[in-house]
Amino acid sequence: MTTYPADLVGPAAVLRRQRDRESAARTYARSFPIVPVRAEGMVIEGADGRRYLDCLSGAGTLALGHNHPVVLEAIRRTVDGGAPLHVLDLATPEKDEFTETLFATLPAGFADHARIHFCGPAGTDAVEAALKLMQTATGRRGLLAFTGAYHGMTMGALAATANVAVKEPVAGIAADVTRLPYPYPYRCPFGVGGERSAELSAAYAERLLDDPAGGVVPPAAMIVEAVQGEGGAVPAPDGWMREMRRITAERGIPLIVDEVQTGVGRTGAFWAVEHSGIVPDAVVMSKAIGGSLPLAVIVYHEDYDGWLPGAHTGTFRGNTLAMAAGTATLRHVLREGLAERAASVGARMVARLDALRAELPAIGDVRGRGLMIGVELVDPAGAPDACGARPAAPRAAAAVRAACLDRGLIVELGGRYDSTLRLLPPLVVTDEQVEAVLDRLADALAEVTAPLAAGRGA
Template identity: 80%
Template sequence: MDGPAASGTPGTSSAPGAPGAGDRAVGILGRQRARESSARTYARSFPIVPVRAKGMTVEGADGRRYLDCLSGAGTLALGHNHPVVLEAVRRTMESGAPLHVLDLATPEKDDFTDALFATLPGEFADRARIHFCGPAGTDAVEAALKLTRTATGRRGVLAFTGAYHGMTAGALAVTGRVSARERVAEGVAEVTRLPYPYPYRCPFGVGGERGTALAATYAERLLDDPAGGVAPPAAMILEAVQGEGGAVPAPDSWLREMRRITAERDIPLIVDEVQTGVGRTGAFWAVEHSGITPDVMVMSKAIGGSLPLAVIVYDQDYDAWLPGAHTGTFRGNTLAMATGAATLRYVAREGLAERAATVGARMTARLDGLRHALPVIGDVRGRGLMIGVELVDPAGPVDSCGARPAAPELAQRVRAACLERGLIIELGGRFDATLRLLPPLTISDEQAETVLDRLADAIAHASADRHQDKQGRQA
């Protein structure tokens, strides 16, 4: 399914679906709308019913095929149903291993921990402890916040504009998006929001290295100001590349400054690697680009090799928990540990982080080259295979950094146009105007070109349709 059929007629399969397949899909989608909560998200953006998937290709119940540039929001490092993952599932199932054992020691857990620690920066791995959390990344964030609050005896947390860390109470409190928090009581006291460097829409209105330096200076001076209103915090939590925030990479110099500032003030530094980990950014872990060593790393998504798994790995000096301080019924997911270990080793053995850096740079360069022909592309950014394309109104006013107004309605049109052309992408960013690309690390050169062809065509057509609609309203 990843061969020629994946790059043929957009949005169609090489053979028609079974009789009634379209009716079946319509029925399933209708029952989903009737029975599932109004909080469902991806199902609203992608009205498809996947029935088969392999590599980067997803086939719907109606027989149509799509190239998947969402990859389970970054979970599928190897794409769908990779042979290495399927073999790990078969081997574990056939071995008779218990599939659920709470937090008991098993050979599969021991092997996963070996595989994970082998990927960590040496200085960090030598002093590391691991805690297995509930299966979602948001629980791992909760664990990291609880750990540092326990170890320091403090309550406050430093977080950043544009951040996304999950949807449970503590993780939501340190998330930046106001709309996600405004109707929910926050669960972590004293969250201080600091400016995250975002060159295209610089919080200081200057951009570039100057904006990055100001962000670091602001953080340091606020912490040292006796009248700044910030008590010594329990932790600082950040993403080396903001994912839901619009694929915004933090400059390495800024990350090093955050590490210096926190280390000098005895503030634990938590780095959320839920989406950036396992080769996604062109290094096995995103912190490696800057060379920093955090105190806590939050990991989920790709570490489970397609299955639910979340952990925190942290410096042994912070291991201040009592037994049972952070528990969860599904900490002992044997299958996920087996598929996770297999995935971690495959990514390392096959050099897929380096591959992500190479392919990602080529895709980003081509997208950036489209800006002249498609002026609705305001900014192209990212790291490795974590790419963002921010859409703007090219007729709107220019701000002090040269950015034009975001165009979220156009982004929705482009997402729909991509789906029509057999391409799955999602939106993100401050205004939901950033097209986000998270293809599997196994993407082929041919698939990368097909993705870019379909995306460029979708942007061009959606832009033209939007322009015609505007003219029609003005007539």
């Protein structure tokens, strides 16, 4: 057996080679300089022997955490059974079983008239497919998207994404996107906050679309997240979602809901659209549907199924292992009532974190839905805006993330200026792990933000 010197295989050497060889676009590797070698459930073990509670869950991919037994069993069964692992878009028993299971999770009003298209392996591929589908169906080109949105990094998805920093350096992004204000009570785009923010957002969208001098040509679609994930765990009010459905339906505009991060129980319902009761024209799905393996689909109303054969293809549409793992995951979430558990556990976490605001004024806002939670940090010495929100504190947020890692807790940032701590624990998080997460986070927050309360900068 070949052996290698310790200086070539130790975690420091692995991290050094990663820095030397991988692109400057790497992200999580910068925030978490660890080398995972084992993982189970919510726990990751690094090559140095340290153990971490993973509150990132593959950016929401790992509904059942790492290496869940039902997922591993499905993968082993598929491999041992000799199933073809790559089949393009051919029918297989695994694909049929996945589709049947997925459709059984959908609201009846949607599933009864639905079609599915298997896309490339990532959520951004499914967004591209959804946009292309609606352009084909309507013969239009424009798109309605929202402030704070994140839909992916390929060109069409990036055009719909709101983050200016990642769009600015890229020439040639499709510019035919009308940006509408997403209701964000803490940092209200209208400067009023509260429920009025959603009311004004809906009124603005409706009047803009009906204004003959508003500059908006009838678009091919509207795309929206029911909870903005990368945007800082900002939930859309249910009434506002119903208004977006009404506004688009009355004007013949297809409504696409991006459930890449919110799906499979994450928000306390199996699909986030269920909270509002709307029936969209298309839903974009990825992440958790593959049971930790790459898989992305769009599910849409049959009336829009106007593609010609080969109109949207992709080599890796037929990921048999991901379909088997995805079927096992979907069934387990349903059988064990994990969406309902996400709702109750998430509410408990938000309540405790919200109580910390009285003790730690650097916590500006606590929000979320289910196990999709955001803690926005602010400079308590800064002047509040018209809604009472103080300036964002991105340096403090980065320091809290690092302090959490020191305590064996992985949390990531998002939202405006990357000043929101985002919590995405797996749906199988235990009560003991919930308490450990909250204790470690509270300790890190107290350590980092105490100087801010004393006025020593954000």
